[in-house]
Amino acid sequence: MAQNNAVAGYRTLNGVELNLFTPEELKAIHYATIEVMQNPGIQVSDAEARQIFKENGCEVDEETQIVKIPEYIVRKALQLAPSRFTLWGREKKYNTLIECGGKVHWTCFGTGVKMCKYVAPGQYKTIDSVDNDIAEIAKLCDWAENIDYVSLPVSARDWAGKGAQDVHEIFTVMTNTQKHFHHIDPVGENVEYYWDLAVAFYGGNAEMAKQRPIFSMLVCPTSPLELSVNACQVIMKGARLGIPLNVLSMAMSGGSSPVYLAGTLVTHNAEVLSGIVLAQLTNPGAPCMYGSSTTTFDLKKGTAPVGSPELGLISASVAKLAQFYGLPSFVAGT
Amino acid sequence: MLAAVEKAKGQLDPTVIIESGLAEGMNKVGTLFERGKLFLPHVMMAADAMTAGVEALKDLVPESKEGAKMGVIVNGTVEGDVHDIGKAIVSTMLQSAGFEVHDIGRDVPVRNFIDKAKEVNANMIGLSALMTTTLQGQKDVIDLLAEEGMRDNIKVMIGGAPATQAWADKIGADCYAENASEAVAKAKELLI
Numbered sequence: 002m003a004q005n006n007a008v009a010g011y012r013t014l015n016g017v018e019l020n021l022f023t024p025e026e027l028k029a030i031h032y033a034t035i036e037v038m039q040n041p042g043i044q045v046s047d048a049e050a051r052q053i054f055k056e057n058g059c060e061v062d063e064e065t066q067i068v069k070i071p072e073y074i075v076r077k078a079l080q081l082a083p084s085r086f087t088l089w090g091r092e093k094k095y096n097t098l099i100e101c102g103g104k105v106h107w108t109c110f111g112t113g114v115k116m117c118k119y120v121a122p123g124q125y126k127t128i129d130s131v132d133n134d135i136a137e138i139a140k141l142c143d144w145a146e147n148i149d150y151v152s153l154p155v156s157a158r159d160w161a162g163k164g165a166q167d168v169h170e171i172f173t174v175m176t177n178t179q180k181h182f183h184h185i186d187p188v189g190e191n192v193e194y195y196w197d198l199a200v201a202f203y204g205g206n207a208e209m210a211k212q213r214p215i216f217s218m219l220v221c222p223t224s225p226l227e228l229s230v231n232a233c234q235v236i237m238k239g240a241r242l243g244i245p246l247n248v249l250s251m252a253m254s255g256g257s258s259p260v261y262l263a264g265t266l267v268t269h270n271a272e273v274l275s276g277i278v279l280a281q282l283t284n285p286g287a288p289c290m291y292g293s294s295t296t297t298f299d300l301k302k303g304t305a306p307v308g309s310p311e312l313g314l315i316s317a318s319v320a321k322l323a324q325f326y327g328l329p330s331f332v333a334g335t
Numbered sequence: 336m337l338a339a340v341e342k343a344k345g346q347l348d349p350t351v352i353i354e355s356g357l358a359e360g361m362n363k364v365g366t367l368f369e370r371g372k373l374f375l376p377h378v379m380m381a382a383d384a385m386t387a388g389v390e391a392l393k394d395l396v397p398e399s400k401e402g403a404k405m406g407v408i409v410n411g412t413v414e415g416d417v418h419d420i421g422k423a424i425v426s427t428m429l430q431s432a433g434f435e436v437h438d439i440g441r442d443v444p445v446r447n448f449i450d451k452a453k454e455v456n457a458n459m460i461g462l463s464a465l466m467t468t469t470l471q472g473q474k475d476v477i478d479l480l481a482e483e484g485m486r487d488n489i490k491v492m493i494g495g496a497p498a499t500q501a502w503a504d505k506i507g508a509d510c511y512a513e514n515a516s517e518a519v520a521k522a523k524e525l526l527i
Contacts, residue, residue, distance in 0.1 A: 188468065303424045
């Protein structure tokens, strides 16, 4: 008798699956998205971005700033977007391979505005976060084995009003962790400064900085259905420099998107895809993640609870949508 | 609702219709919202209805009566910031409380706040910012008001997630409100 009998054709589920859609249902969301991208279309507030859309075959109305993106351009862009790319740390062992349908990676929360400081047993003090808090958290993430890369955890509020707060933030993280840095809320005008830091890190070698991105950027469309000037600038500059982009929308179901979750997925999808399309039209092959912090809108309190069950449902849906498009995903979680 | 206004037109003084009818109703809506009995969509519908009602009576209201208002407020999200849902809720709640609100939108250049305040003779400017990077705009507006010699004649209220009472004190704002209900309470305190 053979010692290693195996069962043939045995499918396993390696863990937990929350599968919300059949392929037909995903297609339905896709078709609805395509329709929305034509009617009403996406408002692109940046003139240069509108020009890029126009040159590539989209219908652009300069008066209303509305861009209508036909399906074939979306398909073309998605063909160009890579389904896997690497976020580099200081050393290869800290690299994170971002892959569509690949391993699940974890990052720290970003971006908060207050720190809860421990005073004594059972006693805590909540105060505004400062630059030094970012440094300490970066070091903590450096140590934590379960954190793959560092997102901007809190805001350096001591730099508020003094200028270049976001540049100080990236510098602080880069100098306090060996892992990759994911910048949140980058400022379009300062992307060149972030880039200079990355090039300096690689001793002036811009080519290496491009091939081994030491930082990436999270950029938000504005719900509903708008790409602001800042978002466009970050996307275009990031795409040209090879900086991985996380096009992440935070629609609020009932506030800035339809109250039906499926409807929210449609408008969210249109926003994110339009950002990724812009990245690909600007520079084919630009590494992009399909991002979501989309949640519900509390119509009683007027707040956006990111701990709501709807966020869980939406995040699970976004993961499936991203896989449908062959893109790596990034979702809000715990 | 417009039908009711039409019916009342011939029978009651327009100011009475507005103050004892529409504004009263709006106030009740605001109170019920704070108690969690009515939700935002109800508040916004009510605000739209009130605006429509006042519009329908506009021609009948004598000019002199226009001055008897609780206050004129200019509301906006500061330059560089596109977050405006919270600010829109504040505008609606202030309107429902009886203030004349001019919501000038989001990503508003510092200068525009001043210009609008002059244009409508505002008693208060409300400034919203959701990002720490755009918070500075609130200080810029206050500084510009001082430069123009307008600071003493106009109140400034700030709000938004990164804003705090400490920040309000630091930049010389008259008050800080954490949410829409508080904004209404503070506005009433300062303007009435």
